[in-house]
Structure formats: C-alpha cells, structure tokens
Amino acid sequence: MKWASTKALLLGIAASATFVGLGCRDAMPHSLTWPAGGDTVPSHPKPPEGGYYSNWDPYAVSLEVTPVEDVNPVRTQHYLVATVKDKDGKTLPNRRIEWIVNSGSVGDIVEVDESGWRASRGYVVDNHRAVSHTNVFNHVLDMGDNDPSNDLSLTDGQTWCVITSPVEGDTYVTVYAPGIYDTSKHKVFAVKHWYDVKWDCPPAATKPTGSTHELVTTVTKFSDGTPLAGYQVNYRIVDGPAGTLEPSGAAITDSAGQARVTLRQTTPAEGTNNIAIEIIRPENVQCCKPAVKIANCNTMVNWIGPKIACNKSGPSNVMGGEPFEYTISVSNPSQVDATNVVVTDTLPNGLAYESSNPSASASGNALTWNLGSVAPGANVNINVRVKATSTGRYENCADVRADQNLTSHCCATTVAVSPALVLEKRCPAEVTICDPIEYVLVVRNSGDGPAKNVKIEDRLPDGIMTTSGQSTVNATVDVLGPGESKEVRFTAKASRTGSFTNPATATADGGLNAQASCTTVVRQPVLAVTKTGPDMRYIGRPAEYDITVRNTGDSPANNTVLTDPLPAGTEFVSATEGGSFSGGTVTWQLGTIEAGGTRSVKVTLRARSAGTAKNVAIARATCTEANAEVMTQIKGVPAILLECVDVSDPIEVGAQETYIITVTNQGSAEDTNIVIECTLPAQMDYVSGDAPVQVTAEGKKVTFAPLPTLAPKARATYKVVTKGTAEGDLRFRITLKSDQTETVVEETESTHVY
DSSP, X not given: OHHXXXXXXXXXXXXXXXXXXXXXXXXXXTOSOTTOBSSOOOOOSSOTTGGGTSOSOTTOOEEEEEOSEEEEETTOEEEEEEEEEOTTSOBOSSOEEEEEEOTTOOOEEEEEOOOSSBTTOOEEEETTEEEEEOOSSOEEEOTTSSOGGGOEEEOTTEEEEEEEOSSSEEEEEEEEOTTOOOTTTSEEEEEEEEESOEEEOOOOXXXXXXXXXXXXEEXXXXXXXXXXXXXXXXXXXXXXXXXXXXXXXXXXXXXXXXXXXXXXXXXXXXXXXXXXXXXXXXXXXXXXXXXXXXXXXXXXXXXXXXXOEEEXXXXXXXXXXXXXXXXXXXXXXXXXXXXXXXXXXXXXXXXXXXXXXXXOEEETTEEEEEEEEEOTTOEEEEEEEEEESSSEEEEEEEEEEETTTEEEEEEEEEEEEOOOEEEEEEOOSEEETTSOEEEEEEEEEOSSSOEEEEEEEEEOOTTEEETTSOSEXXXXXXXXXXXXXXXXXXXXXESSOEEEEEEEXXXXXXXXXXXXXEEEEEXXXXXXXXXXXXXXXXXXXXXXXXXXXXXXXXXXXXXXXXXXXXXXXXXXXXXSTTOEEETTEEEEEEEEEOTTOEEEEEEEEEXXXXXXXXXXXXXXXXXXXXXXXXXXXXXXXXXXXXXXXXXXOSBOTTOEEEEEEEEEEOSSSOEEEEEEEEEOOTTEEEEEEEOSSOEEEETTEEEEOOEEXXXXXXXXXXXXXXXXXXXXXXXXXEEEEOSSXXXXXXXXXXXXXX
C-alpha cells in the first residue's frame, strides 16, 4: 500500500509537472490528447491529480460571457459567447469551457462549438451540459441565411454555445473555465428570459424638416402571430433636434398589437433623432404575474431639409460692344422640395439686358424670376443675354431665396476687352542667290483682350518662292491672348538677283489688322577663268601656263579653290602662289575674291609623250564655278642614224663583197617614208639585195622601196651583195631621204679590191 501510494503520488507530480510545462500561452494545458486526431474523446476538465492543487494554466486569468442577460422569443435559438483572456486582456486559444443549464430552468443546449480536428474538441454531453474550446483562428457564423446583420463574428480565444426553449420561462446557464485558478473568476452566470412575444420596432426613416413622423411598434405572439393588446411601449427622444412625442411618450398596443406615437419637430432643423423604445408586458392580476420588460430597441429619424444652391457661369472675356450670354444654374441638392424659389440678378452698370430664357421681370437693372418649387436633385438653368456697352471688369451676382430662410449667392466675372494686333517681319538684308532666305513673322496682341481667329498672310514677290514651291505663306492662330505672340518661320529661295520687298498682313475678328514688310537684296558671285599656254611643245620640253580667275559678279566669291588636273603625257614641274600638287592635280586655295577682283597663278608642266594635252583649270567658290582649257600639241623629234659596213674588205678581183646598211631612229618621234638608194663604184657589179622592202637594181643604182615608218629607237637593216671587177680603192655610196629629214643623209664605205 505504501508503494502504491508513493507511485500514485509520483505519477501525480509528474503529470502536474508535465501540464505545467505544457502550460504555454497557446497550448492545451488541460489535456494530453494534443495533437492527436480522430474521434472525440471526452476528457477531464483538469489534469489528473495535480490539476486540482496547482495553477496549471497560469496564463488564463479571466472569463467573459455575452450576453449575460437577454430576452428572447420562444422557439428561437440564441448564442452565448465565452472569451478567455490573460492578465493583459489578450484572448487565449485552446482553453476549455463547460456549459451547464442549471436545474429548474426551461430550455436546452442544442449545439456547441466543436471546431477543430483534435480528439479533445468540443462535444455535447446531454441537453443540459456541453464542453467546447476557445478558437485558434477567427470565424464567422452566418446562420445559414442571406442576412449579414445577424452574422456572429468570433475571434481567437472565443467559443460558443446555442440554447433554445419552446415555452416561456427562464434559462439559467453556468459557464465554467476550469483553467482559471482563481475560483472567483472562473464562472459566469447568464440568464435567458423566454417569452411568447415577437416585436417589430419602427424602422429608421428619413423625413423633411418641419414635418411629422409616426412611430409604430407592433407586438404579436411569436408562436402564432396573433396581436397582443395592452402592452406598454415607451418612446424616448435620446438626442438630435428638439421635438415632441404626441400624444405622449407612452402608448398601449391596440387590438392590432400596435402602439403609435407621433414625432414632431419643435423647430424645423436638420439632424437625426435617436429614439429609445421599451416594451413592457402588463401585469396579470388573475395569475399574479407582475409587469415585465420584454425588450429594448432603437430606431432613428433623419430630418433632412431642402437646400438651394446657385452657380453663375459666363465668358471670362468678351469683346467690348459685343453681346454675350451667361447662365444662372439653380439646384436643390437635398432630398426634399425647395419651395417658393425666387432668383434676383442686378446687372452692374455697363451691361445692358437684351433677353433671357425663361423671361425675366425687369425693373431697371434688376431682373427677377419666380421658379416656384425645385424638386430634389433638380437643376434649373436661366440663360441671360446682355451686351457690354464699354470695356472693363464686370462682377455680376445673383441671389436665390426659398422657404425656410434658404438663400444662395453666386457671381460671375466678365472682362470686356479690346485686343490689338502688331505684326513684325524680319529677313536678312543681303544674301547670295544660293543662300536660303529665312523669314520670321511675329504677330503680337498688344491689347487687353483675346484676339480670335488670327490669320497671317505673306505674299512673296516674283523671283522668290518657298523651299516647298509656294508663293504665299498662310498661318492661323485660334486665339491670341493679351500680350501673347505667335512666331511663324519659313525659308524661301531666290531664282534671280535683285532687291525684293514683300509685305505681310495679319487679321483677326472684329476688323483687326496689321502689316509689316522687309527687304532682301539677292546678289551672286560669278567666276570667270582664263588660261593661256603654248600651242605645241616637243617631248621633254617644259610648258608654262598662265591662269587668271576673275569675279565678275556683285558679291564676294567665298572659299575659292582653283584646281588644274594634269593632262596625260605630262608631269608637274612647279606652281606659283602656293599651288600644291597631289594626286595628279595642282590646287590653289584662293580664299575670297571680292566682286571685280582677280587672282593669277602659273603652273609649269613637262611633256612626256606625244599627243594632244588638254589642260583644264576649274575654279569653284560658294555659289559659283567656272573653267578654262588650253590645247597643247606635244610632238617628238625623229633622229635617223645611217650606218654601212662592208663584211669582207679587202677582196680579190672577182670576189663578192656584202654591204650591211643599218637605219636607226634615235629620236622621240617616228620617221616615215624612208627611202634608201645605193650607188656602186664602176669597178663593182650588183649581185643581190635583201631588205624589209622591195629592192630594185638598174645599172650601178640600187633602190629600195620606201619604208613606211620607223618608230623611235627602232632600226631597219638592208643588205647589198656586189662583185669586184677591177682593182682599186672603191667607194660604196648610200643616201637616205624621209618625210622628217630636211636634207639627204649620205654615207660611204671604202672597199679595197686587189
């Protein structure tokens, strides 16, 4: 026995220590079933053994239940909500709550919070006892209908129980939180009073100020809906505008179960009257039942008054002397009629009335309109046409009056102005014919009012066109405010030289106009080039050329450059005036040549091959260019060398001697029609001849046909074979004639015959 007691004590101490260890803020300190799931397992309200002797849940310190007392119709169900909090007032989840319907009470427990999946979740023991646990998360119970007003919102640390009763009486409920160690705080006692009564309190209403409103409360049996007469309904004005309840603040339900009073404002005023209503069941003397308060409810009456507002609109600026319109807009932004609405508009001096829609009653400068009633949300417009008789600033105000001392005041300001146009035109004073001409037009409103429909027109003179090919430039400005300006730019081109003046015009509504013009002188530089040089030069000889560039125009020739490409067959020798040679071209940077000015240079070339050398000089400047050329014939010089050699000298009488004649063109030009003739001495006879041309022998004369051409450095060879007929010192004579030789070339060769 001693061991058993000791064992039980040790188990109790261990269990107690375990649960104290588990007593964290959000855990389930009352049970060891967490987090096991499965079927519901009823558990003891406190941990075994040590739970009764220690504060095993030190976080839980208070229990709240709502409602603590309430009146409900029979056959309805109602929720009790329990909340467990810590010492700081924060809600605690996972805390066990026990619900007990006390003996002698009517009604039953029909449902309890069984949310969660753990085995120790809530459960109903019987219709008078149930267990639940405070929630871990927030929840909403929507009662299964579509009425959000009866939804029950629950936070973590809260749980609920549902009770009902089919009969009249009282339900006494004990709500117990076993985790709270302080016994004075772990129980809350709630009571539900059940009556077979249903009540419908007056709905909230909105009424016009100054009117009355009937408050009707209906009391019936909940079970069958039959009216309940004789119930006292007390009405009380809680706050809001001053008013009275007539005939008094208390009324008795009639045979229809209705209790009526009338709410009347003491003075018309906007605001909300909150009405407190109390329903009392009368005493029953026969069965000794005293009078009892059945219910409290509230309603409200929102008093809204009519409103009146006006807005006046019109143009901010008008032209002096021109008519214009403005609008008076009268509106009722309330939910009730504004009655006996009258609008008065007094025109300031300088504005003259012409007409209005609707028509006004005019008396001097005062205009009046009787609009009658203006419906809720309605808007009534009055359009007024007036004319500004002079320039200036006019503030025009209207006043609106209506019943219940309603007033509104609105104004519009209009300035009658007079605009004026000023036009300025700018262009360059002088350009060359190649330059674009930039025109700038600036139109400005120098008046104090807007210039409307401003148009600019610029007609260009003959000889000037825009770069897009137009002879007229137009621009439009819808509105040009006071002091504002508009700039128009365009580019034109001259087709000829001369002085050009073109006027431009600006116009606007109201007969406004302005003019401006400017003059541009168009000039043109004109280059002329002359070039002189030799008509003919022999190959290898220098050729000097003179080049002169003149500006015959009326404008400087800027950035003038002279170039002279070398013709084929020549080479550069020298150039004056800083001429530079590169890439086969001689170039002079001549800069600016003023009108009438000249620049002269020289260039020397050397002829390298025969032919015609076309030497072209080109002068280019901004907006002009010119060229000049010289033709030089380049010729070569033929130089013929005539040679003759006897091969066998000396020879015996009767032997043959061969003469080899060589013609060489040592010059730079070809030689043409070369004719060779040979004369044999008397002691020799002709045997044969060989040459590139035909050979003819007649007596002592041997003639070769003309050789058509012999190129420079080329040679031609002729052979003549002779036979010696007698002894002697003989002379073999050769002559050469051609187109290029001025005299006959002669050559002799001596031969000794023995």
